[in-house]
Amino acid sequence: MVFIRLKPFSLGRIKLNKKQREERNIMKKFMCLTLTAALLLTGCNGKSADGNTGTAVLTESSTVQETSAPAETNQETTEAATEETQTSGEKGSLQAGEYTYHLEKEEKTWSTEKGQLACTVKLEYPVFEGDSDGEKKINDFYEEWVSDMMENYENDPDSIVSYAMQYRTEEENSQTAAEGETEAFTMPPSEEDFTVGGVVSHGNLISVYHESYTYEGGAHGMPGRNNHIFDKETGKELTLASLINLSNDELNTMVRDKFLEVVESDTEGGFFEDAAETLNAKNDFIEYYYLTDEGVVFYTTPYEIAPYAAGYTEVTIPYEELGM
Template sequence: MQRKFLLLSLIFLVFSCEEEEKKLTFLEKSITTEHNKIVEINIPEAQGNEAVATKINKALQAIVITSLNFEPEASTKSLSILESIDNFNTEYKNFNTDFPESPMQWEAQIDGEIMYQSEAVISVALTSYLNTGGAHGNLIISFLNFDALTGQLLKNEDLVNDIKTFKTIARDYFNDQIAGKEADYFEPDNFILPQNIGFNNIGVVLLYNNYEIAPYATGLTEFTIPFNDLVPYLNFM
């Protein structure tokens, strides 16, 4: 009887270890190259379930590569992050050669964080700031939502089951957010959903980047709709 108990315990331990290895976790990864001086990258790296982690990591890497590349249409097909970092540095050297009198210093910083993680969905925010000599730098935040079971990158329309009702609720929160500042927006009465929709521990986050619905001076517009107002309309709860 004791031998059987030990055998069952060993089987349970092995099974538990295998399940733990499959559990998806994230570590922060800093990426640079030998001669890099102006690019700083710190992004989450998925580990655990290899098939799921690979899909997520490839999607995050593609955003980073596109952000650094001056020809984004070809970047994700032909370059790695390391190649993109070196190319960005090379472009800056070429700029200095062509305009030696310019005091402008280029910089690129890309940071990522896990906004939300459940057994159903994972939301990641990537913030990229690039300054390549213009009047001001270019700040872009990208939300990426993944199916936690498959690693599949989700579209905004995959997140909700009733887009019409979702948009109505979002419009009310948007109007509250910009109350008294309507003049700062292009068409405040013509509500559109943002390109960035994600999750945090409170609810669903909607974020508009610079120029998406307002001039640069207005900055980002962001608000959160609590889960309690949206549970019937969400696919990943």
């Protein structure tokens, strides 16, 4: 028995995979082009200290950011920022099988030297309330996750925070040089939000599913998803591949067939014309999944076989069919 659904994504990535990094780079390029066009349309013709126009300087600098951003520049930018961190606990306990947990969230903002908001990050994570070794280990995992994520935002020259700070500062300086004062920005501040989409208890496993939403400019942001599976007794993180009794080729065939059923049964033209071709060439279904009470949900990402507005296309395979 197979459950199939086509579901719009909800707002809500732990680590970026190759496809997500490519999507982020596309969004960055789009933002740079949009900003350049906006400045040209508004007639910004101020000059920087080296005599170049504000538009040209911003375009050149943004292009450099696309290829590489020196660590020294990132450090100076981050140190110059005004930062605000807040940790909050969500009221009320939640239940996943025999486990009780609650959600906590750490939020941090970065602003330019002139006080303009550049980026906001929100990290939501579960805190298990029991005292078993497994629960303690999972809580340790998420404490480390929050710490590593914040360190990455602060120090990685290619992080969303580094890019947002440089972009915001350049736009701020360009507007000041052109008009003598800072006007309204052409783009809203960047943001990255992580929410807990669900916690599932199945057999000897605890699964935590995250959704994320990243905005770096343009018409809309990009959603992301990530799932972590833990052994209940030890708290050790497990892989889906280690839990199923199918080879990677067998799994790809099973999941691909279910997606092809969805595409072939579509009568409203909701998929791209080459959706079937894309699915037939896809061999990494195991990387795009999360767990529910019914089974393992496999999904394709927006733009992969359908437009952005269609969200994620999903198929659910019951645990027994996967040997879990």
